Every structure is written in structure tokens, then in C-alpha cells.
Amino acid sequence: MPIPSRAELIDHLVRTRIAGDVATPRENNLSHFRKLANGDRRYWFGLELDDRWTDEQDVLAVMAERCGVVDDPRHRTGQDTIDPALTVDALDRMATVLRKAVEDRQRVLFATGHPGGLLDVHRRIAAAVRAAGCEIMVIPPGLRADEGYVFQFCDVAMLERGATLWHTHSPEPMAAILDGLARDGRALPDLVVADHGWAGCAGQRGIDAMGFADCNDPALFIAEAEGTLAVTVPLDDHVVDPRYYDPLTAYVIDAAGLTAQP
Template sequence: MNGRIESYALRLLEAGVAGDRTSHGARDNLYKIEQVVMHNPVYTFGLEPLLEGVDFEEAYSAVGRFTGHPPDREENPERGRIDPVRTVEGLVEAARRIRKVAGGGGTLLFGTGHPGALLLYYLELSRWAETLGGRVLTAGTERLYEHGSPLDWVGKVGVLGDGAHLHHTHSPDPMRDVLGEVGAVDLVVADHGFAGAAAAAGIPAIAVMDTNDPALAVAALRAPDLLTVVPMDDNRPQNSYAVALDVIREAGGASAPFMER
């Protein structure tokens, strides 16, 4: 294994964003697969055009492909598994895509349905994209969404917030409305419905994917040029993702290939 990959994999394990103690275990992972197969909109993240005809076996296999383990494999009770090397691979591909768009002066949107865990991660990525020359967009919308909350922006990261709290959401509606306001955009960096709405609209997206996000896994396997997933626990404390940012910055700035293939 490439020494840098091994080093970062170990640090991701220590941070708890990958490994065998992830936030969602077999029961939840399998339940979410069943819900995606049933096209429950709470769990499809707006990706319905990319999920047509999906069955349990395809979704189960897709999650395993990105996490490196079957979604019902547990070595600790009620805790799933993510191979940290797969996380490094996803982060490296994310770095490549962000650098390509931002370095060419392209436009990017950032948003998260997991502000309690991932807000700092996206804030730092949006700032990095701007230092590379990218144009990071924001836009106002007129609707209220889940929790009766409008779309808010923390820096240049879209979130749902009511002035007192930031809210978790799976909904694709905020990103759909933002895309309606800004028009063409070159890349969306997000999760849950913020990413799903972009990919469903044919806009390239990068998405953090936890073990219980099978819709993202299926869509990424079916349309790899459209959707890149980063398999990573999305329920950790904000500072846990510092190592993920380190991987992206190093991979995005490396003069030689970060990954040896």
C-alpha cells in the first residue's frame, strides 16, 4: 500500500470517521436499503431518475462496493464498517474534481443536510475552492422547508436554519430551488438531498456517503462520471473531519499522483 494512503487511513480510523465503530449498524443499513427499493422519498434524496428499477441486491452490493464491507457486517454490536482506504480513495477523487473545476475558474455550490457534523468540513472546502480560483455561489430562496425553516448560508455553505438552530435534512428541495436561482453550475459538493438534487439534474456532484445512504451508492455506481461518493461516517464531532480535509488538500495540491494505480 502507498505509504501516504496507509498513514491517512490510520488517521481516519483514529478520528472515527471510518473503521468498525460507525454510527449505523446492520439493522439500520438494511432498513434504508429496503426503503430505497420502495422509493421512499425520505431516503432517495431526490435521486429517483437514477434509481429506476433498483432492487435489494443491487443496493446491497453498491453499499458494499464503496464501504469495502457488506452493509450488515458488524464486528461491534450495532456498528457498521467503512474501510478507511475506501475513504481515502473517495477523498482523493473529490480533490481531483474540485481542483479541476476550481482551478479552471468554474462555479461550485456547497450544502449540507448534516450541519451538526459536517459544517466545518464544507466551510473549509469552500474556502479551499476559492483559493484555487473557483467561484463559490450562494442564492436566496423564498420557501420554507423541513422544520418550517428557510435556507440559510453559513459562509458559502447552504443549510436549513431557523435563526436558533441548524437542522438535519434529507430533502432535495433546497438545492433544487438554489439551482433554479443560479442556473448552470459546474460542481456541487454536498450530502443527502443537497447532493441528490444536483445529480438528478445532471450536475456533477461529490457527496459524503454513510453506510445507511444506499441511494447515493446506487447512483454513483450507475453514473460515476456524475456522482462521486466519499464513504465516511457523517455523525462525528466537527473536528473529526480535519484529517479528511488534510487528505483533500494534499491530494489536490500534489504534483505527483497521490494514489499509485
């Protein structure tokens, strides 16, 4: 696929609603910001935020700065946004981290709680990183979490329940992987590329981590602001056609100096 320029990618993100005027409504965003501030750990994504983020307005300020949601606290209903320029800026930062991982021949673990949208994004980046000489970590067999199985497909760890790839923001599958590696006496990953609770758990445990996150998922943006995560990429994480993510994936692979694989 042709590599889009920055301007072409921004136009594509807005046209497909990966960024710009996204599908997630303002009411949902503010509800999630409030729940995080009120200490609901389901919205902490495995991070330990303690009492540092108890004001919903502080959460909104971070999300406006790092994701591009509307910064006016009086805007309570209707449309909300992701700034596509911030998405591309984050992809550039992600590319820098990936380039260093290749230079250092790091062990890299890929995982997703959004297999319906982001599986192929992770798969294609993993394939490019592997081809450049990194070790893509193989997770221990037989791991269980959240009443399901943690398994790996196309170099990407996911949660499976009832023969179905499961959408989950839980940190427990990543905790199962890291605990399983330690139990087997194996080295932990040098870098985790994931999303949501999978990325949050890795970052909280001191592993270099990057994650994709939607505008109603403030925890990873806070984690980047605090330095717990290296990069958080703002985007709608489940648009109507997962092929819409292909130009984004091609862009970050090329920016990292990698070669796309079949």
C-alpha cells in the same frame, strides 16, 4: 495542520470511527437499503431510481463494493463497517474533480444537511477553492423549503428552522436554490459539493456533483454507480467531535493541489 499520508489518514479514520467499525448498526443499514428498494422516496435523496433498484440484495452489493459494508446477506445484526481505503480512494477522486474545477475557474456551490458534523469540512474546502480562483456561488435570498429557510453561512448553504441549523436529507433545499437561480436568470453551478439530498438533487438535475454519505444512505452510492454523481465519499457523517474530520479535510485540499485557508 500537518497533511497526513494515506496510511496515517486510514489509521485516523479507523481510530475515530469515521470509517472501520462505525457506530451505525447493521440493522439500521439493512432497514434503509430495504426502504430504498421498496420505493420510499425519503431514501432516494432526490434521485429518480424508478424500478432499477427493487432488490435489497442489489443495493447491498453496491454498498459492499463502494462503501465497504459487510457483503454477507446473512449478517443481519450487530457491527457494520466502512472500508477506510474506499474513503481515501473517494477523497482522491474528489480531489481530482476539485483540481479540474480550479483549472476551469468553475462556479462551485457548497451545501450540507449535516451542519453538526460536516459544516467545517465544506467551509474549509470552499475557502481553498475560492482562494484558488473559483467563484463560490451566492444563493438567492429568502428561499424557503421544508418549513424552514435556506441560507448561506461561511460559503455553505444549509437549512435553518427556528434559529437552529437543521439536519436534513431532503432534496427540497437544493431544489429551492436551483429554482431560485433559474428564476433570477442566473447561471447554475458548474459543480456542487454537498451531501445527501442536497447532492442527489443537483446530480439528478444534470449538474456535476459530489457528496459525502454514511453507510445507511445508499442512494448516493447508487448514483455514483450509475454515473449521476461524480463522487460519493463513504464516512460516518456525524462522529462525536467534528474536529476529527480535520485530517480528512487537510488531505483532500492538499491532494487537489490547493492551499488551506484560515
